[in-house]
Amino acid sequence: MTIADDGPLKLAIFDFDGTLMDSQGHIIWGMREAFARVGRPAPGADAIRRVIGLGLVPAVQGVDPSIGEEEAERIGHIFVHVFDEKRATGGGEAEAPLFDDAHTTLSQLAETNLVLGIATGKGRRGLDLALDAHDLRRFFTVTQTANDAPGKPHPGMVENCLDAVGVDRRDAVVIGDTTYDMQMAKNAGVAAIGVDWGYHAAEELLAAGAQRVVARFEQIEGALVELWGARTW
Numbered sequence: 001m002t003i004a005d006d007g008p009l010k011l012a013i014f015d016f017d018g019t020l021m022d023s024q025g026h027i028i029w030g031m032r033e034a035f036a037r038v039g040r041p042a043p044g045a046d047a048i049r050r051v052i053g054l055g056l057v058p059a060v061q062g063v064d065p066s067i068g069e070e071e072a073e074r075i076g077h078i079f080v081h082v083f084d085e086k087r088a089t090g091g092g093e094a095e096a097p098l099f100d101d102a103h104t105t106l107s108q109l110a111e112t113n114l115v116l117g118i119a120t121g122k123g124r125r126g127l128d129l130a131l132d133a134h135d136l137r138r139f140f141t142v143t144q145t146a147n148d149a150p151g152k153p154h155p156g157m158v159e160n161c162l163d164a165v166g167v168d169r170r171d172a173v174v175i176g177d178t179t180y181d182m183q184m185a186k187n188a189g190v191a192a193i194g195v196d197w198g199y200h201a202a203e204e205l206l207a208a209g210a211q212r213v214v215a216r217f218e219q220i221e222g223a224l225v226e227l228w229g230a231r232t233w
Helices: 024-037 045-051 056-063 069-088 102-110 124-133 156-165 179-188 202-207 217-228
Strands: 010-014 114-119 142-144 172-176 191-195 212-214
Touching: 010 156, 010 217, 024 045, 024 056, 024 069, 045 056, 056 069, 102 114, 102 217, 114 156, 142 156, 156 172, 156 179, 172 179, 172 217, 179 191, 179 202, 191 202, 191 217, 202 212, 212 217
Parallel strands: 010 114, 010 172, 114 142, 172 191, 191 212
Antiparallel strands: none
């Protein structure tokens, strides 16, 4: 079975952190280190995990709403700096693992008539390093980062993907693990599929607008077939 190929081009836009790569350990470490360097108590892991996927300033303020925008920007800059320090010593994206079967599923989807994209809260440099470290770049036609458009749940990254590929909204879907991904999809007028192995619960994803939630990577193609229809060859 394959995605229906007798109609318009289809685009599947993946989130990255929490959907393809399990980067929570690195992000939690980086955020706690950034808070410590400005003399603030280290936030809890659960609080940080909840904001993964947002841009840096809203993520910092999501962890601690008492922090003003100016200080949040400072902490965000420090977060980027501590990651640069880690990369300089051989750490960072190369050490964060992909979720099981992520690579296999992307390989299979790339062999269909789907176009694959990415919309992530990561910066451009971080995404490029992660794509190269895990040999993922060849799967994606279009990628959008925090450097290219406003952060989630703003629809800008999705809209840029649609424009770059020339796909109509009704022929695109966002696949992600957080309510921010689902809200971004809704704001852009595209479908959304949630994954339950990331950082927000399945019931939250459904409440935020997911048409369906999958429990394993191997279920993604089936969810796309349900969304768009298919032929058996």
